[in-house]
Amino acid sequence: MAKKQFKAESKKLLDMMINSIYTHKEIFLRELISNASDAIDKIYYKSLTEGATGVNRDDFKVLIETDRDKGILTISDNGIGMTKDELEKNLGTIARSGSLDFKNQVENKDEIDIIGQFGVGFYSAFMVSDKVTVVSRAYGSDETYKWESTGADGYTITQIDNLPELANGTIITLHLMEDTEDENYRDYLNQYTIKNLIRKYSDYVRYPIVMMMEKSRLKEGTEDEFETYSELETLNSMVPLWKKNKSEITDEEYNQFYKEKYFDFTDPLKVMHNSVEGVVSYTSLMFIPGSAPYNYYTRDYEKGLQLYSSGVLIMEKCADLLPDCFSFVKGLVDSQDLSLNISRETLQHDRQLKAIAKRLEKKIKSELENMLRNDREKYLEFYKNFGLQLKYGVYEGYGQNKELLQDLIMFHSSVKDSLVTLAEYVDRMKEDQKYIYYASGDSIAKIDKLPQTEMLKDKGYEILYLTDDVDEFALNMIMSYKDKEFKSVAADDLEIEESSEEKAKAEKQAEEAKAMLDAMKEALGDKVSEVKLSQRLKSHPVCITARGGLSIEMEKVINAMPSDDKVKAERVLEINANHPVMAALEKKYENNPEEIGDYAELLYNQALLIEGLTIDDPIEFSNAICRLMTN
Ligand code: ADP
Numbered sequence: 001m002a003k004k005q006f007k008a009e010s011k012k013l014l015d016m017m018i019n020s021i022y023t024h025k026e027i028f029l030r031e032l033i034s035n036a037s038d039a040i041d042k043i044y045y046k047s048l049t050e051g052a053t054g055v056n057r058d059d060f061k062v063l064i065e066t067d068r069d070k071g072i073l074t075i076s077d078n079g080i081g082m083t084k085d086e087l088e089k090n091l092g093t094i095a096r097s098g099s100l101d102f103k104n105q106v107e108n109k110d111e112i113d114i115i116g117q118f119g120v121g122f123y124s125a126f127m128v129s130d131k132v133t134v135v136s137r138a139y140g141s142d143e144t145y146k147w148e149s150t151g152a153d154g155y156t157i158t159q160i161d162n163l164p165e166l167a168n169g170t171i172i173t174l175h176l177m178e179d180t181e182d183e184n185y186r187d188y189l190n191q192y193t194i195k196n197l198i199r200k201y202s203d204y205v206r207y208p209i210v211m212m213m214e215k216s217r218l219k220e221g222t223e224d225e226f227e228t229y230s231e232l233e234t235l236n237s238m239v240p241l242w243k244k245n246k247s248e249i250t251d252e253e254y255n256q257f258y259k260e261k262y263f264d265f266t267d268p269l270k271v272m273h274n275s276v277e278g279v280v281s282y283t284s285l286m287f288i289p290g291s292a293p294y295n296y297y298t299r300d301y302e303k304g305l306q307l308y309s310s311g312v313l314i315m316e317k318c319a320d321l322l323p324d325c326f327s328f329v330k331g332l333v334d335s336q337d338l339s340l341n342i343s344r345e346t347l348q349h350d351r352q353l354k355a356i357a358k359r360l361e362k363k364i365k366s367e368l369e370n371m372l373r374n375d376r377e378k379y380l381e382f383y384k385n386f387g388l389q390l391k392y393g394v395y396e397g398y399g400q401n402k403e404l405l406q407d408l409i410m411f412h413s414s415v416k417d418s419l420v421t422l423a424e425y426v427d428r429m430k431e432d433q434k435y436i437y438y439a440s441g442d443s444i445a446k447i448d449k450l451p452q453t454e455m456l457k458d459k460g461y462e463i464l465y466l467t468d469d470v471d472e473f474a475l476n477m478i479m480s481y482k483d484k485e486f487k488s489v490a491a492d493d494l495e496i497e498e499s500s501e502e503k504a505k506a507e508k509q510a511e512e513a514k515a516m517l518d519a520m521k522e523a524l525g526d527k528v529s530e531v532k533l534s535q536r537l538k539s540h541p542v543c544i545t546a547r548g549g550l551s552i553e554m555e556k557v558i559n560a561m562p563s564d565d566k567v568k569a570e571r572v573l574e575i576n577a578n579h580p581v582m583a584a585l586e587k588k589y590e591n592n593p594e595e596i597g598d599y600a601e602l603l604y605n606q607a608l609l610i611e612g613l614t615i616d617d618p619i620e621f622s623n624a625i626c627r628l629m630t631n
Contacts, residue, residue: 003154030201031121039079078169081138131175139168242285266290286331303327308334325393399477412465435487438464440553451540452489523597534574
């Protein structure tokens with residue numbers, strides 16, 4: 001019979017995979033067992049939903065057999081099996097996952113948990129075998145087919161006689177490679193090697209993985225004569241990790257579990273394993289990932305915890321269990337109080353589920369607070385990955401998550417090299433300080449150079465440096481922390497304490513300059529709502545400040561959004577009362593009052609540039625400079 005070729009791209013992929021994707025050849029066993037377990041899941045699911053006949057759930061198992069003489073390892077399951085078409089489709093094209101197809105056909109996709117979704121697992125068999133045979137009979141079919149391949153050169157599919165032991169299911173036979181100097185392939189025929197691999201990788205597979213184990217015992221009636229006998233042994237504990245006693249679980253086991261189940265390469269930063277007894281009883285096992293998933297801050301990311309009812313998975317991603325602000329948490333909840341046939345619609349109204357969600361939220365918060373208090377370095381690592389999400393959480397909840405999150409968020413500061421919390425800021429506040437000051441900008445360096453921050457820093461006030469777009473919006477939602485309101489350094493009324501002399505001097509200067517300032521405002525029209533003298537500036541001649549709730553930074557962020565609703569902050573042009581430019585202006589105004597409009601324009605545009613904003617009319621700006629230069 002003619003050999004069929006793997007789909008063109010498959011050949012290359014197969015080679016690549018065999019040689020590079022998996023560093024440990026031993027995982028082939030895990031992959032094949034996972035496939036077997038998935039296949040049993042599928043028939044189990046069918047029996048639940050369609051009442052598949054002839055399926056005895058107590059019989060479900062994966063059987064491992066070895067034949068030393070022939071160098072053969074066999075993995076059989078009594079799962080759903082494959083038709084001829086499915087053999088062709090699933091094993092003829094690499095990187096095509098039949099499991100995903102199945103999942104997509106099922107109505108409530110999330111209700112079924114299937115380990116393999118990548119479509120490369122099966123081929124790992126070729127890392128250790130030079131020939132693989134798959135004999136399969138699909139559930140409900142009376143035909144059995146054999147798929148056979150020696151690797152990249154293709155495969156054959158033939159019909160064979162039905163096997164009495166295979167009503168439905170799959171038998172995979174691996175013809176192991178000969179041992180080489182570096183690899184001991186025949187070791188996979190060793191019972192204890194297999195047993196250890198199953199313990200390591202497949203311990204929580206929920207169906208028994210059984211193997212005939214050779215054992216020895218004292219011969220009856222003798223005192224020192226032994227005889228060997230065989231006994232079918234279940235090699236996996238099947239007890240899910242979360243049902244074990246916390247004290248019996250090692251960090252390594254948690255990490256392994258996390259990485260396998262949630263497809264991560266890095267260990268989790270934090271493991272939270274709890275059992276709660278009460279009105280609702282449940283066990284939760286949650287993880288904070290060590291790094292942010294690549295799609296975390298995109299729409300593609302789906303939050304949620306797996307939901308089990310007494311060890312049976314009922315939903316793959318239950319979003320209602322996690323608030324958005326903690327969407328980075330991965331893990332599962334197992335509760336015997338939830339009914340098995342719960343659907344997504346009824347879940348939302350489930351009181352028990354709501355109660356669990358509330359407790360999980362509290363738990364995550366307190367774990368994070370503990371980390372912040374006791375292991376700051378770790379918390380900073382967490383914050384680097386997910387801090388932004390916490391700040392979005394404050395903003396998106398319209399302040400309703402304020403209590404939950406305000407002690408967890410952090411900002412850069414004018415007095416520390418690293419991030420600070422609001423509590424730390426407030427602890428350091430000066431006695432007479434009314435507000436928590438903050439400044440926004442693209443980077444710490446830029447903010448530090450802003451004219452508005454200079455005097456505050458000089459007077460010893462700490463300033464929070466906000467570098468993320470969401471920061472100022474989040475603070476606006478919090479409104480006040482420990483009774484201290486937030487104030488932008490670019491607000492036009494900073495309300496810092498001044499001495500009475502300072503006040504008197506400022507008032508006098510303002511009085512004297514009033515006519516000129518009014519003329520400048522007149523010239524600038526509705527670009528600004530006022531031109532005024534400023535005592536806040538030190539070395540800079542001018543700055544722009546905002547009056548009212550909308551700051552210039554917020555204006556920038558909102559206007560950058562893809563929407564037609566543009567906003568404009570109410571701007572005030574402030575001129576440094578003590579800068580030489582002020583004296584020069586006054587002189588010009590005395591001698592050539594008609595030129596004051598050009599000077600106002602010049603200073604206004606200069607202030608915009610310092611702020612990192614664009615100039616409305618660059619040509620007019622340049623013309624004004626030339627006019628003044630040629631005067
Ligand atoms: P996946 O990542 O989808 O498990 P595999 O390459 O391991 O990819 O397997 C491809 C497909 O072959 C599976 O999705 C499944 O549909 C089918 N398959 C593999 N092993 C079995 C099995 N023991 N019983 C039934 N179907 C199987």
